[in-house]
Amino acid sequence: MKSPRKVLVGTVAGVIAIAGVGWGVSTRLRSPADEAALRRPPKASLVTAPVEHTRLASTIVVNGTLEYGSPLPISLAGMVGGGVGGGVGGAAGGADTTQRATRAPRPGTIREGGVLLEVNGRPVFAMAGKVPMHRTIAPGAKGDDVEQLQRSLRRLGYGTRVTGVFDQATVAAVTRFYARKGYAAQQPTLEARQQLDTLRKAVQTAQETLAVEQKTLDQGGDVLPLKLKLTNARADLKAAERAHRQAKEQEHTTEDIARIESADAAVRAAEEKLLQAEQDLAAARADNGRQEPSTGPSTGPTSGPTTGPGAPGATPAPPATPKPPADTTLLELRVSNARADLDAARRAYGRIEEEARQAREKKLTELSKGVRDAEEAVAVAEQALRQARALSPAKLKVANARKDVSAAKTLMAEYLRGYGTTIPPGELVFLPRLPARLHKAAVKAGETVDKAIATVTSSTFVVAGSVEATEATLLKEGMPAVIETEAGRTFPARLTAFGQQAKLATGEAKAGENTSATSSEPVLISPLSGKGLRGLSGASVTVKVTVGATDSAVLVVPVAAVITSADGKARVRVEVAPDRTRDVEVRTGLTADGKVEVTGDLKQGDRVVINSA
DSSP, rough: OOOHHHHHHHHHHHHHHHHHHHHHHHHOOOOOHHHHHSSSSSOEEEEEOEEEEEEEEEEEEEEEEEEEOEEEEOOSSSSSSSSTTTOOOOOOSSOOOOOBBEEEEOOOETTTTTTEEETEEEEEEEEOOOSSSOOOOOOTTTTTTHHHHHHHHHHOOOOOOOOOOOOOOHHHHHHHHHTTTTTBBOOOHHHHHHHHHHHHHHHHHHHHHHHHHHHHHOTTTTTTTHHHHHHHHHHHHHHHHHHHHHHOOOOHHHHHHHHHHHHHHHHHHHHHHHHHHHHHHHHHHHHHHHTOOOOOOSSSOOSSSSTTSSSSSSSOOOOOOOOOOOOOOHHHHHHHHHHHHHHHHHHHHHHHHHHHHHOOOOHHHHHHHHHHHHHHHHHHHHHHHHHHHHHHHHHHHHHHHHHHHHHHHHHHHHHHHHSBBBOGGGGEEEESSSSEEEEEEEEOOOOOOOOOOOOEESSSSEEEEEHHHHHTOOTTTOOOEEEEEETSSSSEEEEEEEEEHHOOOOOOOOTTTTOOTOSSEEEEEEESOTTTTTTGGTEEEEEEEEEEEEESSSEEEEEGGGOOOOOEEEEEEEEEEEEEEEEEEEEEEEEETTTTEESSSTTTTTTTEEEOO
């Protein structure tokens, strides 16, 4: 039987439980009016945002990987050592010519003139140049590859002129370069020197054979008389030319000179005889003039004393007896004959001179004909000798011997063009830009070298990524950027290339390839400094490229706060009190990250309406 106390406690507990249930149900029950009141919208209010004073920047986000730039696989252009003419350390004839790495490439910085690796104990050097190594550079070689080699040697301190020709000065510079690096420049081996000696002996033998055959031809019985005839004809030609030359130099012969001198003496004698006759005739005529008598007494005054004999009034003297004049006919005849003799002597002198001139011309004509005849005789003798030699059986032997000499000299000249100090094609690797970084070696010591030996990169970091084609239109090379790592570290950077240029820089495209059909464009961003980045190679980073920014802090508002009125002017609504606003005309500027630069009757802290409820 239950206790009355327990019954009372149970009854009270039941009443309390029923009351609680009833109260809970009553709180859930609402009348229709209450439901309507609860569902009524709140009173309308303004949504605002503050006017900020900050520096605004528009950026494009690029996701990429931080890595060393310009990866380039490199391989050898040919044999290392043992090139044309062989070399110190090169493979001898019949020996194993396998190219085997004896020192593997080592990751790290590659500088101009540095050793990339060793193959069969020979070095492989790195040089700066855009023209790839493609041949053995031998003495006399010309080209752009030689020119860039000379420029590299000059930069390394081995002075040599940049001529584009692998001359002796360049050979000396290469020899000094190899020696300073601890190696011997490629020199001809014993086998190469023996080959050159064999070629020289072949030339000598061919020349000796030619001399023997030529002597046999010249001493042949069928041509010896013709050779003698040619020799005599040439001697006759020289004699004829000498006689003709002497005749031209001598105006008269000895005989003609004697005749002319004799005729000249006759003229002078006739001139003297005529002069004497004329003098005699003149004297005779003068005497006759003095002997003529007077024609009457003198009527003129007389001179003398006035007294004594002969004075006026004295007896005149008797007249003198006249003397008959001398006969000059003989003298005149002598003068006439002397003149005739002089004319005859002068005509004889002229005739002798004319005869001497004609004789000289005749002799010169005969001597000229003699020279021509001698020249013709020489030509005939030469032709006869040539024909005889052409028909001689020894002629063919001489011709063949000459061909053998020419062929032997040609072979030796070709060999000498590549003989001496050379650079085998595998001992130089030209890289477009140095210093560079050897990123990864592709061959180990002891392995054969028959493929790419390593991958080199530039010594600077880059971030490669892509952007949408529409965003690429906003980019310009040189734009500032910020690289941000996953840990939050930031590094200043710069946009170095985008689009086709970025593909060319990374080796993903060839020059002239059309990339306009793609929806995205590659970009390359380079850090301004490599400090702090060395341990981040291969890390994923985010880059923000600034395509526009204000020079300083400006007033900015949300883009949604700017409205355009019917007059086309931009305005914002500024809250002046709860639920009260005023319109402010503004000028907009740079837009970035959902905000826009504004100028107008605003100040920092003002609240602008961005939406109305």
